[in-house]
Amino acid sequence: xxxxxxxxxxxxxxxxxxxxxxxxxxxxxxxxxxxxxxxxxxxxxxxxxxxxxxxxxxxxxxxxxxxxxxxxxxxxxxxxxxxxxxxxxxxxxxxxxxxxxxxxxxxxxxxxxxxxxxxxxxxxxxxxxxxxxxxxxxxxxxxxxxxxxxxxxxxxxxxxxxxxxxxxxxxxxxxxxxxxxxxxxxxxxxxxxxxxxxxxxxxxxxxxxxxxxxxxxxxxxxxxxxxxxxxxxxxxxxxxxxxxxxxxxxxxxxxxxxxxxxxxxxxxxxxxxxxxxxxxxxxxxxxxxxxxxxxxxxxxxxxxxxx
Numbered sequence: 001x002x003x004x005x006x007x008x009x010x011x012x013x014x015x016x017x018x019x020x021x022x023x024x025x026x027x028x029x030x031x032x033x034x035x036x037x038x039x040x041x042x043x044x045x046x047x048x049x050x051x052x053x054x055x056x057x058x059x060x061x062x063x064x065x066x067x068x069x070x071x072x073x074x075x076x077x078x079x080x081x082x083x084x085x086x087x088x089x090x091x092x093x094x095x096x097x098x099x100x101x102x103x104x105x106x107x108x109x110x111x112x113x114x115x116x117x118x119x120x121x122x123x124x125x126x127x128x129x130x131x132x133x134x135x136x137x138x139x140x141x142x143x144x145x146x147x148x149x150x151x152x153x154x155x156x157x158x159x160x161x162x163x164x165x166x167x168x169x170x171x172x173x174x175x176x177x178x179x180x181x182x183x184x185x186x187x188x189x190x191x192x193x194x195x196x197x198x199x200x201x202x203x204x205x206x207x208x209x210x211x212x213x214x215x216x217x218x219x220x221x222x223x224x225x226x227x228x229x230x231x232x233x234x235x236x237x238x239x240x241x242x243x244x245x246x247x248x249x250x251x252x253x254x255x256x257x258x259x260x261x262x263x264x265x266x267x268x269x270x271x272x273x274x275x276x277x278x279x280x281x282x283x284x285x286x287x288x289x290x291x292x293x294x295x296x297x298x299x300x301x302x303x304x305x306x307x
Contacts, residue, residue, distance in 0.1 A: 003180035016147040022068035038297035057132030062110035081293035192269035219253030229291035
């Protein structure tokens with residue numbers, strides 16, 4: 001179940017919680033252990049070995065939540081990006097000691113074989129709060145009655161925003177529901193990479209990405225380019241991901257300005273990245289985008305323009 005972007009609703013019908021800056025997962029706990037699934041359905045359990053601790057107190061449950069990584073006491077997507085793509089069990093174990101993560105659990109879909117999705121949110125949250133979660137790596141995301149106060153507090157603390165949820169709402173898997181409303185302080189957008197431009201002075205290295213958005217007719221419209229925020233390590237990861245996707249021609253259905261296309265290497269638009277930005281221009285280009293990271297947890301079909 002996904003939240004709909006919008007203005008924060010007010011009233012007794014709503015509960016409010018922090019919008020965490022992390023990676024959405026479904027945690028399936030059974031007698032055989034823990035399985036973590038990303039939004040795209042990819043099994044990411046090997047990347048986060050410290051989260052297996054939940055099986056010590058929970059024997060059968062399906063938990064919806066967000067994996068976050070803290071840096072200087074605040075959630076950091078950049079810190080989490082170092083963990084998201086690790087597929088080697090030994091390396092993941094090392095990182096779990098030096099860069100641990102935490103699950104902020106906010107919904108409970110199954111408990112001891114009983115499907116809870118058709119029960120009201122308040123009942124599901126009561127059951128979730130009663131679980132014996134290991135405090136070192138799992139927490140139940142707090143909920144608040146005063147939405148405006150929480151929105152102001154998250155702004156002061158530099159957090160992402162607030163999600164309001166209707167108290168009596170059922171859980172609708174895979175649906176973007178108006179029963180969940182997200183109000184963000186910052187603009188974030190996931191995009192598809194349709195090409196890259198070399199770093200000045202290093203023609204074999206990635207200096208900027210050419211971004212695309214689905215145009216609604218099966219094509220990809222050009223949405224601008226991003227170079228800010230791409231670290232050397234991120235550039236190396238991107239080079240590895242994009243190398244086998246090379247195309248002879250641009251994949252965009254709209255014209256790419258000559259200034260942006262100069263020296264570009266085109267690629268099949270299947271790599272999803274996330275950027276922070278200052279809005280959209282009248283020409284449907286992202287204004288001053290900053291690279292945040294590759295989103296291997298998202299399927300390319302999920303990319304859509306956020307309001």
